[in-house]
Amino acid sequence: MSERINRQVLLRAHPVGAPRDTDFECVETSLPALGDGEFLLRNLYLSLDAGFRQWMNEGAGDGYLPAMELDEPVMGLVLGRVEESNHPLYAVGDLLMCRSRWEEFSIADGSDYMSKLAPDPEISPSCYLGILGPTGLTAYFGLRDVGRVQPGETVLISTAAGAVGSTAAQIAKIRGARVVGMTSTDEKCKWLTDFLGLDAAINYRAAGGVEAGIAQHCPQGVDVYFDNVGGETLDTVLAHLNERARVALSGAVSTYNTSEPVPGPFNMFKVITQRAILQGFMVTDYVEEYPAAIEEMTGWLKSGQLKNAEEVAIGIENTGPAFCRMFAGGNRGKLVVRLTENEG
Numbered sequence: 001m002s003e004r005i006n007r008q009v010l011l012r013a014h015p016v017g018a019p020r021d022t023d024f025e026c027v028e029t030s031l032p033a034l035g036d037g038e039f040l041l042r043n044l045y046l047s048l049d050a051g052f053r054q055w056m057n058e059g060a061g062d063g064y065l066p067a068m069e070l071d072e073p074v075m076g077l078v079l080g081r082v083e084e085s086n087h088p089l090y091a092v093g094d095l096l097m098c099r100s101r102w103e104e105f106s107i108a109d110g111s112d113y114m115s116k117l118a119p120d121p122e123i124s125p126s127c128y129l130g131i132l133g134p135t136g137l138t139a140y141f142g143l144r145d146v147g148r149v150q151p152g153e154t155v156l157i158s159t160a161a162g163a164v165g166s167t168a169a170q171i172a173k174i175r176g177a178r179v180v181g182m183t184s185t186d187e188k189c190k191w192l193t194d195f196l197g198l199d200a201a202i203n204y205r206a207a208g209g210v211e212a213g214i215a216q217h218c219p220q221g222v223d224v225y226f227d228n229v230g231g232e233t234l235d236t237v238l239a240h241l242n243e244r245a246r247v248a249l250s251g252a253v254s255t256y257n258t259s260e261p262v263p264g265p266f267n268m269f270k271v272i273t274q275r276a277i278l279q280g281f282m283v284t285d286y287v288e289e290y291p292a293a294i295e296e297m298t299g300w301l302k303s304g305q306l307k308n309a310e311e312v313a314i315g316i317e318n319t320g321p322a323f324c325r326m327f328a329g330g331n332r333g334k335l336v337v338r339l340t341e342n343e344g
């Protein structure tokens, strides 16, 4: 194999507070030759996931994933096609969704998380990282198993204009709920109601914040809260839970940029009196069920019940800035980076 150039994004500094462009650097390296039991992936899309911010902090390894090291490629979810293979299980042409690195080519041996895809020709491959990937599946399983949404219930969703949130909001609508989303600007609120078809949206930065928004848009209280932010927003929502409410703890993005301990919620007694359930969940617990869920969601996408809300940044050099934009609330739906000229 003639020497091939790889471009990678390295973590140059552990972000302090919100990540900045200078925390990342795109560099050129050469690809080593393929060893026995290895295969070469040409990466088509990189997934930008808010949750990965946590593992960028120094010493942040929590047993679930290791902390990212300085001057090493940033870890992330990747969609790639096998281009060369010395591995019996992965053939040239296979499309894989895997945990890998922000880079144009990856050499893998199959030991890290890897899922072989059977893409539907009518569906854009990027969907398998977003709405049909771990992002959309987080919404699907969180609502199904923790939220247990019933028709007519009021479902409140934080970061509703983000990747997981926008999918959760649409699935809750499909399940027959009345859906209220929270986001940071009036423009994104309008997008939630006009484009995604939510029943109402709350600008949590407007006067009165979350409290006033819930009073106005959830006057009968909240039956299911799909929580992506944690912190003060979660605390405020707890005070508005209905009896037997369910809170699906998906993420805590409001705390990912802090290095200080975050105060616990004050409104826990409301959980007791309302017999509410707060439960965390990890999408990776459902790997065995992914194919069936993807099939159902593919049907919704094709019928138009589910819209693929996605923003695509082009080129590996734009990966760091796109990731930073997400923490400024600059995205609507799923953010992915396309690494190839065509859609793959």
Ligand SMILES: NC(=O)c1ccc[n+]([C@@H]2O[C@H](COP(=O)([O-])OP(=O)(O)OC[C@H]3O[C@@H](n4cnc5c(N)ncnc54)[C@H](OP(=O)(O)O)[C@@H]3O)[C@@H](O)[C@H]2O)c1
Residues within 6 Å of the ligand: 048, 049, 050, 051, 052, 134, 135, 138, 159, 160, 161, 162, 163, 164, 165, 182, 183, 184, 185, 188, 228, 229, 249, 250, 251, 252, 253, 254, 255, 257, 281, 282, 283, 284, 326, 327, 328, 329, 330, 331, 333, 334, 335
């Ligand atoms: N449990 C699981 O298995 C699992 C799997 C995947 C993801 N998740 C969680 O899902 C959540 C959403 O992740 P995503 O990748 O889909 O990201 P995303 O929602 O597309 O993007 C992050 C959004 O968070 C909001 N945000 C950013 N900084 C914030 C802050 N300091 N305080 C409050 N809101 C802030 C912004 O929306 P606004 O403009 O609306 O503020 C931004 O658009 C994360 O908490 C993530 O950890 C959980």
